[in-house]
Amino acid sequence: MELYKYSDRIYYSAYEEERDRPAIGYIRGDKFSVAVDAGHSEDHLNEFYEALKKEGLPLPQFTVITHWHWDHSFAMHCINGFSVANRKTNEYLKDFIAARSEENDRMFLKSDPSVEKEYAGGKEIIVVPADIVFEGSLNIDCGGVTVVAFEAVSPHTSDATLIHIPEEKVLFIGDSTSGEWPTWIADPVPLRQLMDVIEGIDAAHIIGGHWPIDSKEELLNRLSEEL
Numbered sequence: 527m528e529l530y531k532y533s534d535r536i537y538y539s540a541y542e543e544e545r546d547r548p549a550i551g552y553i554r555g556d557k558f559s560v561a562v563d564a565g566h567s568e569d570h571l572n573e574f575y576e577a578l579k580k581e582g583l584p585l586p587q588f589t590v591i592t593h594w595h596w597d598h599s600f601a602m603h604c605i606n607g608f609s610v611a612n613r614k615t616n617e618y619l620k621d622f623i624a625a626r627s628e629e630n631d632r633m634f635l636k637s638d639p640s641v642e643k644e645y646a647g648g649k650e651i652i653v654v655p656a657d658i659v660f661e662g663s664l665n666i667d668c669g670g671v672t673v674v675a676f677e678a679v680s681p682h683t684s685d686a687t688l689i690h691i692p693e694e695k696v697l698f699i700g701d702s703t704s705g706e707w708p709t710w711i712a713d714p715v716p717l718r719q720l721m722d723v724i725e726g727i728d729a730a731h732i733i734g735g736h737w738p739i740d741s742k743e744e745l746l747n748r749l750s751e752e753l
């Protein structure tokens with residue numbers, strides 16, 4: 527797996543369309559490091575951890591989840607350290623766990639070819655709730671760099687968390703600017719509200735889940751065209 531270096535403090539992995547694997551973010555602090563999203567499965571996460579080790583980077587002590595969707599959260603059971611999610615994300619995960627049955631697991635695997643590919647060979651689906659739950663916003667002082675996680679309105683899901691690294695002027699947004707799965711058509715009202723939020727953030731670059739890094743201006747211009 528390719529690991530991209532944005533700065534001495536910020537890294538992010540390549541995303542992959544075939545197995546719907548989003549980019550996983552990484553913030554390196556002097557005291558400890560933080561990851562953005564856990565990934566689609568244990569295999570996905572392990573590839574990310576191997577890429578970190580190759581770079582000599584410590585494994586993250588905390589993993590902040592951008593939203594509950596399987597491709598971002600279903601590797602939470604095997605992360606190093608602790609997972610962090612907003613209350614709504616955690617409720618969605620708990621609802622998924624409560625609804626699990628052989629039939630529902632089968633339906634989940636059949637929901638998209640990318641899921642089937644990720645879980646090929648009878649790989650077990652393991653879903654767990656978060657270790658740390660927040661509401662509103664959460665500041666994590668990693669030593670020399672701060673992770674600010676905050677809830678935001680989104681046309682993708684109702685549980686979006688954005689992750690701002692003020693010192694590095696980077697914002698991780700998960701899939702929040704996309705429409706709803708599986709059509710990806712975004713409701714313009716929450717999209718406009720989210721664009722206003724992003725506009726107000728002091729960030730030079732925006733890292734999303736399933737597309738290349740953008741400057742803030744590029745992202746906002748592209749979204750304006752979609753409206």
Ligand SMILES: [Zn+2]
Pocket residue numbers: 593595682701707
């Ligand atoms: Zn998603």
